[in-house]
Amino acid sequence: MANMAQAIRMALHYGEAHLGVKDIFGQDVGAPLGGAFTATQGLKTTWNSPLDERGIIGMAMGIAMTGERCVAEIQFCDYIFNTIDLLKIAGNTLWVTNGQYPMPLVVMTPVGAGIRGSIYHSHSFDAWASRLPGWKVVMPSTPHDAYGLLISAIKDPNPVLFLIPKALMRVRGEELIPGEPREEKELKSMVDAPIGDRSKWKPRWPELQDLAIPIGQAQITRPGEQITVVSYGRHLLVCNQIADDLRSDGISVEVIDLRTIYPYDWQTVKASIQKTGRAIFVNEDTEVTNFGEHLAYRATQELFYELMARPLVIAGKNVPGIGLHPNLEDASIPQKHEIETAIRAVVAETP
Amino acid sequence: MQVQVSRAKNSKKISSRVNKKKSVGVKKATGSKKNLFSGLPKELLLHMHDLMVKSRVLEERLIKIYKAGDAFFWIGAPGEEAWGVPLGLLTKKGQGPKYDYLHLHYRGTPTLVAMGMPMIDSIRLIMNRSTDPSTGGRNFSNHYCYPQWNVAPVSSPIEVQYGMALGTAHVQKRHKSQALTVVTGGDAGTAEGDFATCLVWASRRGQELPMLITVQNNGWGISTAFEGQHGETEIADRARAFNIRSRVINGNDPVETYLALQEEMAAIRKTGKPSFIEARLSRLYGHSSASGANFVGGELDCVREFEKKLLTSGYLKESQAKKIWEAYEKEGFEAQQQVRTEPGPSSESIWDHVYADNENADWRKF
Ligand SMILES: Cc1ncc(C[n+]2csc(CCOP(=O)(O)OP(=O)(O)O)c2C)c(N)n1
Numbered sequence: 268m269a270n271m272a273q274a275i276r277m278a279l280h281y282g283e284a285h286l287g288v289k290d291i292f293g294q295d296v297g298a299p300l301g302g303a304f305t306a307t308q309g310l311k312t313t314w315n316s317p318l319d320e321r322g323i324i325g326m327a328m329g330i331a332m333t334g335e336r337c338v339a340e341i342q343f344c345d346y347i348f349n350t351i352d353l354l355k356i357a358g359n360t361l362w363v364t365n366g367q368y369p370m371p372l373v374v375m376t377p378v379g380a381g382i383r384g385s386i387y388h389s390h391s392f393d394a395w396a397s398r399l400p401g402w403k404v405v406m407p408s409t410p411h412d413a414y415g416l417l418i419s420a421i422k423d424p425n426p427v428l429f430l431i432p433k434a435l436m437r438v439r440g441e442e443l444i445p446g447e448p449r450e451e452k453e454l455k456s457m458v459d460a461p462i463g464d465r466s467k468w469k470p471r472w473p474e475l476q477d478l479a480i481p482i483g484q485a486q487i488t489r490p491g492e493q494i495t496v497v498s499y500g501r502h503l504l505v506c507n508q509i510a511d512d513l514r515s516d517g518i519s520v521e522v523i524d525l526r527t528i529y530p531y532d533w534q535t536v537k538a539s540i541q542k543t544g545r546a547i548f549v550n551e552d553t554e555v556t557n558f559g560e561h562l563a564y565r566a567t568q569e570l571f572y573e574l575m576a577r578p579l580v581i582a583g584k585n586v587p588g589i590g591l592h593p594n595l596e597d598a599s600i601p602q603k604h605e606i607e608t609a610i611r612a613v614v615a616e617t618p
Numbered sequence: 619m620q621v622q623v624s625r626a627k628n629s630k631k632i633s634s635r636v637n638k639k640k641s642v643g644v645k646k647a648t649g650s651k652k653n654l655f656s657g658l659p660k661e662l663l664l665h666m667h668d669l670m671v672k673s674r675v676l677e678e679r680l681i682k683i684y685k686a687g688d689a690f691f692w693i694g695a696p697g698e699e700a701w702g703v704p705l706g707l708l709t710k711k712g713q714g715p716k717y718d719y720l721h722l723h724y725r726g727t728p729t730l731v732a733m734g735m736p737m738i739d740s741i742r743l744i745m746n747r748s749t750d751p752s753t754g755g756r757n758f759s760n761h762y763c764y765p766q767w768n769v770a771p772v773s774s775p776i777e778v779q780y781g782m783a784l785g786t787a788h789v790q791k792r793h794k795s796q797a798l799t800v801v802t803g804g805d806a807g808t809a810e811g812d813f814a815t816c817l818v819w820a821s822r823r824g825q826e827l828p829m830l831i832t833v834q835n836n837g838w839g840i841s842t843a844f845e846g847q848h849g850e851t852e853i854a855d856r857a858r859a860f861n862i863r864s865r866v867i868n869g870n871d872p873v874e875t876y877l878a879l880q881e882e883m884a885a886i887r888k889t890g891k892p893s894f895i896e897a898r899l900s901r902l903y904g905h906s907s908a909s910g911a912n913f914v915g916g917e918l919d920c921v922r923e924f925e926k927k928l929l930t931s932g933y934l935k936e937s938q939a940k941k942i943w944e945a946y947e948k949e950g951f952e953a954q955q956q957v958r959t960e961p962g963p964s965s966e967s968i969w970d971h972v973y974a975d976n977e978n979a980d981w982r983k984f
């Protein structure tokens with residue numbers, strides 16, 4: 268099974284080969300490195316940009332204005348903040364021109380903690396991204412979804428932000444990407460660049476197929492009856508584990524992988540909460556004006572009389588950064604035991 | 619009052635800088651008419667004059683519209699006609715990478731007028747009507763957008779167009795179409811990082827971009843004078859540091875501007891490499907309606923100046939000139955009356971075009 272870095276690489280290859288992508292660029296995206304996480308190795312249209320995030324986003328917007336397709340990378344989302352006004356413009360251009368200038372572009376960037384990355388390699392961006400109207404924002408939790416969502420992002424006529432949980436880059440999935448060889452070793456020999464001299468290396472791409480994971484469609488990853496847990500990215504996998512663990516204690520947890528932060532799949536979330544009467548929203552961005560709060564607000568407004576307990580948001584502590592020492596990181600980012608305890612408490616709560 | 623005094627002082631400094639730096643074609647010429655206008659044909663000169671007057675009358679109409687309470691805000695280009703009209707005339711106009719792209723800021727009226735924008739469309743924009751072809755009533759005056767002419771939407775944040783322009787130039791380079799990308803902006807805005815971004819990305823060795831990077835230096839950023847903000851001798855020097863062809867021109871002179879633009883555009887089309895032009899020019903009605911939008915004394919008026927030269931040379935008669943001004947006055951006035959009858963955008967339309975193909979963007983309906 269592919270890991271997420273390989274899945275992204277294969278989706279980008281699919282984009283080059285079948286969807287008209289002509290530029291994949293950013294810092295160290297091209298040869299020889301092929302991306303800080305190797306997600307852009309071996310591709311045909313990659314190139315290295317100057318070390319200038321505003322230039323990267325501006326370039327992508329200009330390319331999009333001509334109607335051509337590109338994928339731009341910001342090496343870590345920690346460094347995307349100085350482009351926020353450009354992201355706003357990318358999101359408002361179609362609107363302010365009354366429908367005249369579409370901005371079909373993809374920006375991908377690794378997000379979140381989990382690699383002991385300290386203050387400037389652990390930021391999250393999902394809550395910020397949810398405040399960029401005009402953008403679509405996706406965040407996969409598996410290589411399979413990363414492949415399908417990135418293909419959907421490239422096809423989409425709007426600006427799409429593709430958030431990559433960086434701690435999952437080397438995690439393998441359980442579902443085969445269409446066209447991917449069954450053997451891990453074989454895939455590796457085909458698409459991973461060798462260590463050392465790569466100047467003569469060329470990838471052998473599998474016969475990859477299209478995979479439609481529509482933007483805006485969540486997925487129930489664990490069906491359950493007593494509580495709904497909505498998450499995405501790295502914490503989705505944590506929530507899946509908790510649901511599996513709690514089953515033996517007779518607690519039935521429904522886990523929803525939101526996959527798209529905007530425009531989000533309310534119908535799936537709503538139907539689930541109507542069934543369970545209880546909801547927890549889990550992510551690792553900071554807790555004040557967190558995206559989970561919007562979902563909890565909406566659940567409260569629309570489903571108040573169907574709820575058996577108060578909706579809860581579990582998110583990162585509202586501190587300026589993720590400290591390097593594990594004690595600091597673990598105290599800032601929602602931990603498994605913390606989520607599990609909260610689930611037990613909410614399940615036990617009665618009106 | 620104080621602002622006005624220093625404004626005048628500042629403008630004198632600018633024009634003396636221009637004259638010291640380069641002897642201006644018009645000033646040099648003494649003999650024949652041909653010399654007087656550096657060999658530009660009479661029809662072109664009269665055409666430029668006509669468009670400059672049209673643009674000026676339009677801007678003055680926009681100011682009247684603002685002052686009459688028919689608009690919330692005015693910003694525009696009186697004083698930039700000698701720069702903007704030649705630019706509009708020399709642009710290879712059309713849609714897509716085979717044609718020139720224009721990434722303008724909020725002083726683009728003369729360029730759009732020269733490209734063929736009807737006066738009434740600019741009036742629809744300032745009066746925020748649904749008929750406004752640029753934004754449908756969503757944005758300020760002079761925030762033009764004409765995709766059919768590759769005119770990128772003007773956005774208020776200063777200098778962002780310098781980054782976006784790289785993308786259209788990059789695609790043009792790939793198409794080897796000899797088309798180029800023009801970017802314009804003010805002097806104060808060059809302090810923003812996006813200006814440096816533009817110089818860096820456009821000039822990378824072996825990967826140069828076909829771009830005409832320009833600055834319209836009016837000596838001001840709202841109330842802040844050029845002198846207090848710059849250490850470089852001239853803005854054009856910054857481009858020189860990146861091995862970009864670079865020059866300072868008198869942007870108050872349409873003849874010098876036309877010739878300089880022609881030369882630089884030809885060089886870009888031939889080599890695929892960028893050029894830089896710093897045009898020194900006037901700001902005749904202050905920054906915007908926020909500073910009153912009143913005529914400022916002491917700065918050179920390029921339209922009147924050019925007209926004077928055409929009259930002196932005999933290319934233009936007083937009576938003809940009068941007719942041109944009056945005809946555009948009438949057109950502007952009638953357009954305002956017409957636009958007054960046109961509807962504004964509807965309240966429900968706020969959700970239109972958030973996403974392409976009008977896909978629903980209202981979370982209440984997700
Ligand atoms: C990023 C940003 N900061 C501040 C402003 C407010 N602002 C509008 S115009 C302006 C001055 C611009 O001066 P200059 O670049 O010289 O252009 P000019 O208006 O003189 O043509 C300022 C500060 C803005 N629009 N965008």
Ligand SMILES: [Mg+2]
Pocket residue numbers: 804805806834835836837838839840
């Ligand atoms: Mg200025």
